Amino acid sequence: MLDKLLDFIPEIPIADWTKEFTKDITDTFAFLFEPIKEHFGNFMEFVSDNLMLVPPLIIMLVVALIAFFITGKKLGLAVFSFVGLWLVYNQGLWEHLMDTFTLVLLASLLSVIIGVPVGILMSKSRIAEAIIKPILDFMQTMPAFVYLIPAVAFFGIGMVPGVFASLIFATPPTVRFTNLGIRQVSKELVEASEAFGSTGMQKLFKVELPMAKSTIMAGINQTVMLALSMVVIASMIGAPGLGREVLSALQRAEVGTGFVAGIGIVILAIIIDRFTQSANEKKDE
Amino acid sequence: MPIIEAKNLSKVFGKNPKQALKLLDQGLSKNEILKQTGNTVGVNRASFSVEAGEIFVIMGLSGSGKSTLVRLLNRLIEPTEGSILIDGEDLSNMDKKDLRNVRRKKMSMVFQRFALFPHRSILENAEFGLEIQNVPKEERQEKATEALQMVGLGGYLEQKPDQLSGGMQQRVGLARALANDPEVLLMDEAFSALDPLIRKEMQDELIDLQATMKKTIIFITHDLDEALRLGDRIALMKDGSIVQIGTPEEILVNPANDYVEKFVEDVDRSKILTASHIMKRPETINIERHGPRVALERMREEGISSILVVDSKRNLKGYVTADDASSAKKEDTRDLHAILRTDIKRVEKDTSMNEIFNIINGSPIPVAVVEDEKLAGIIVRGAVIAALAGDSEVNLDNA
Numbered sequence: 001m002l003d004k005l006l007d008f009i010p011e012i013p014i015a016d017w018t019k020e021f022t023k024d025i026t027d028t029f030a031f032l033f034e035p036i037k038e039h040f041g042n043f044m045e046f047v048s049d050n051l052m053l054v055p056p057l058i059i060m061l062v063v064a065l066i067a068f069f070i071t072g073k074k075l076g077l078a079v080f081s082f083v084g085l086w087l088v089y090n091q092g093l094w095e096h097l098m099d100t101f102t103l104v105l106l107a108s109l110l111s112v113i114i115g116v117p118v119g120i121l122m123s124k125s126r127i128a129e130a131i132i133k134p135i136l137d138f139m140q141t142m143p144a145f146v147y148l149i150p151a152v153a154f155f156g157i158g159m160v161p162g163v164f165a166s167l168i169f170a171t172p173p174t175v176r177f178t179n180l181g182i183r184q185v186s187k188e189l190v191e192a193s194e195a196f197g198s199t200g201m202q203k204l205f206k207v208e209l210p211m212a213k214s215t216i217m218a219g220i221n222q223t224v225m226l227a228l229s230m231v232v233i234a235s236m237i238g239a240p241g242l243g244r245e246v247l248s249a250l251q252r253a254e255v256g257t258g259f260v261a262g263i264g265i266v267i268l269a270i271i272i273d274r275f276t277q278s279a280n281e282k283k284d285e
Numbered sequence: 286m287p288i289i290e291a292k293n294l295s296k297v298f299g300k301n302p303k304q305a306l307k308l309l310d311q312g313l314s315k316n317e318i319l320k321q322t323g324n325t326v327g328v329n330r331a332s333f334s335v336e337a338g339e340i341f342v343i344m345g346l347s348g349s350g351k352s353t354l355v356r357l358l359n360r361l362i363e364p365t366e367g368s369i370l371i372d373g374e375d376l377s378n379m380d381k382k383d384l385r386n387v388r389r390k391k392m393s394m395v396f397q398r399f400a401l402f403p404h405r406s407i408l409e410n411a412e413f414g415l416e417i418q419n420v421p422k423e424e425r426q427e428k429a430t431e432a433l434q435m436v437g438l439g440g441y442l443e444q445k446p447d448q449l450s451g452g453m454q455q456r457v458g459l460a461r462a463l464a465n466d467p468e469v470l471l472m473d474e475a476f477s478a479l480d481p482l483i484r485k486e487m488q489d490e491l492i493d494l495q496a497t498m499k500k501t502i503i504f505i506t507h508d509l510d511e512a513l514r515l516g517d518r519i520a521l522m523k524d525g526s527i528v529q530i531g532t533p534e535e536i537l538v539n540p541a542n543d544y545v546e547k548f549v550e551d552v553d554r555s556k557i558l559t560a561s562h563i564m565k566r567p568e569t570i571n572i573e574r575h576g577p578r579v580a581l582e583r584m585r586e587e588g589i590s591s592i593l594v595v596d597s598k599r600n601l602k603g604y605v606t607a608d609d610a611s612s613a614k615k616e617d618t619r620d621l622h623a624i625l626r627t628d629i630k631r632v633e634k635d636t637s638m639n640e641i642f643n644i645i646n647g648s649p650i651p652v653a654v655v656e657d658e659k660l661a662g663i664i665v666r667g668a669v670i671a672a673l674a675g676d677s678e679v680n681l682d683n684a
Contacts, residue, residue: 186400188396188397188398188400189400189402191356191361191394191396191400192394192396192400192402192413193413193417194361194388195359195361195388195392195393195394195471196388196389196393196394196413196414196417196461196465197385197386197387197388197389197414197417197418198385198417199385199417202417206402206413206416206417207402210402210404211402211403211404213404
């Protein structure tokens with residue numbers, strides 16, 4: 001009896017709608033997706049190929065050197081970076097590491113390029129904030145696997161859909177922190193810049209963004225970490241790199257290989273995290 | 286023509302400001318309007334005009350609307366009603382571009398908590414106003430350096446704001462405002478965050494700066510002492526309305542209502558009142574024309590035991606006592622010089638009550654008030670004590 005009440009409305013075909021919607025988008029924007037897939041895919045291959053051309057030792061040394069200087073001439077991170085990268089090389093995962101790095105780098109860059117302006121828009125307009133905030137919540141809470149499906153529909157398989165899925169998953173922190181950072185700039189400073197006759201752009205670039213910088217950097221740091229965490233998931237749709245090693249180890253129940261590839265991701269994560277963080281701290285002083 | 290004129294300037298915060306304004310017309314109070322409509326009256330029909338070169342102080346307790354009022358003047362807060370004229374131009378109707386120009390060229394603001402940009406050096410902070418006008422780098426650095434030197438910070442150009450003390454930070458704030466060479470300085474509780482000693486110092490320096498630069502200054506404060514020290518005129522605010530506008534003396538002596546009076550009661554009168562407020566017209570004799578007999582006669586008439594002696598140009602020479610005069614009369618001396626005493630204490634017209642009190646306390650005879658050696662008045666002990674006790678029978682006509 002009560003069940004009948006609940007069944008009063010037949011099942012809403014949300015799944016079908018979504019399917020139709022995705023199909024429509026795929027068809028309508030095919031002229032856009034195709035060239036993106038092709039050119040961007042080529043570009044990514046170009047980047048990772050070039051990284052592969054550089055002798056690993058040079059990369060290890062350069063990373064260690066940068067680590068040495070950005071941590072204020074301390075040895076810790078430099079030594080860790082060098083040893084960590086060497087270990088990845090030693091395990092025969094160097095090529096995968098470069099692929100993963102390319103994926104993370106490009107996904108993060110795109111996230112920042114898209115996320116910061118959207119965050120600025122959000123901080124300036126209450127309406128924009130009201131609209132964007134729930135979208136961000138949706139993007140972050142929807143299981144990341146779900147993004148893989150339209151990603152494949154739009155871009156096929158490979159690195160490009162991997163970047164696309166990472167982008168959706170990893171952009172929200174940059175948007176949120178940019179919004180937060182700008183809203184947190186003290187009211188008196190904003191008033192001061194207005195009282196001296198700043199235009200909106202001058203206020204943004206001379207006062208708000210510099211003041212919000214460390215908050216925005218914290219957001220970018222999170223974005224990079226999230227992009228990295230998408231690496232394994234994106235490998236399910238054919239993105240190359242360490243993630244693919246983990247996935248194939250999982251499929252074959254090879255605990256050893258899985259662990260080694262996992263360690264590679266951890267090492268990359270720690271290096272990237274410390275790099276983005278200390279870049280931030282240094283400028284705070 | 287006044288440089289700034291506010292006419293019926295009002296600001297209501299809330300969803301239905303027009304309705305609140307109507308209720309204000311019907312004579313409802315700020316609190317009643319808040320209860321009925323949920324709107325907060327920030328400023329209620331403020332009208333005043335400020336002359337060029339004047340220090341105009343807007344004073345009130347926190348919540349009286351003074352900070353809102355000053356922000357209405359450069360439209361950091363948009364007025365709900367009323368107009369602001371600057372040099373005769375109506376600021377309240379200006380488009381964004383003209384408004385920016387006024388803010389860039391005519392009005393600068395100094396903030397309570399300095400509002401310096403922490404990521405910029407002192408010099409870059411002082412340059413800010415010029416930078417956003419796209420003044421070439423060399424020129425703006427030169428002007429900013431000049432402004433910093435004016436406030437005594439020529440040696441700190443490369444430091445960051447947080448390396449300086451509060452007082453020095455506010456000097457940077459002041460330099461940043463002066464670098465634009467504006468006509469009007471809006472100072473919002475500019476010295477309130479400083480400790481009392483530094484605050485005094487800054488007040489003095491502001492007065493000096495104003496004397497040389499002839500800026501018009503609108504100064505917001507909650508501190509009556511500060512208002513009295515700085516203000517050529519003071520506007521007192523309560524609940525968003527201006528209750529009284531007047532010179533410091535007018536406000537002290539003729540408080541417009543109980544509110545002003547309450548405010549004024551707390552003031553240490555000894556700091557405000559000077560010799561000129563409590564002196565009386567002196568009885569004198571002329572040393573070139575009069576002798577001991579006249580002196581005695583005048584003293585008897587006035588019932589006093591000593592009398593001041595001046596020359597024909599009213600230069601103070603000294604005094605004679607009744608005793609000396611009567612013995613001189615017996616000896617038939619004609620000349621006052623023989624009995625003239627010169628150990629009289631002199632003070633200037635602007636000597637503060639505190640000092641006079643110390644001087645007069647050890648002196649049996651009245652203190653003479655002089656101006657360029659000429660006798661201006663006389664102060665008796667009773668007048669000092671009465672004034673310190675808050676007796677409003679203080680003679681302001683002498684001021």
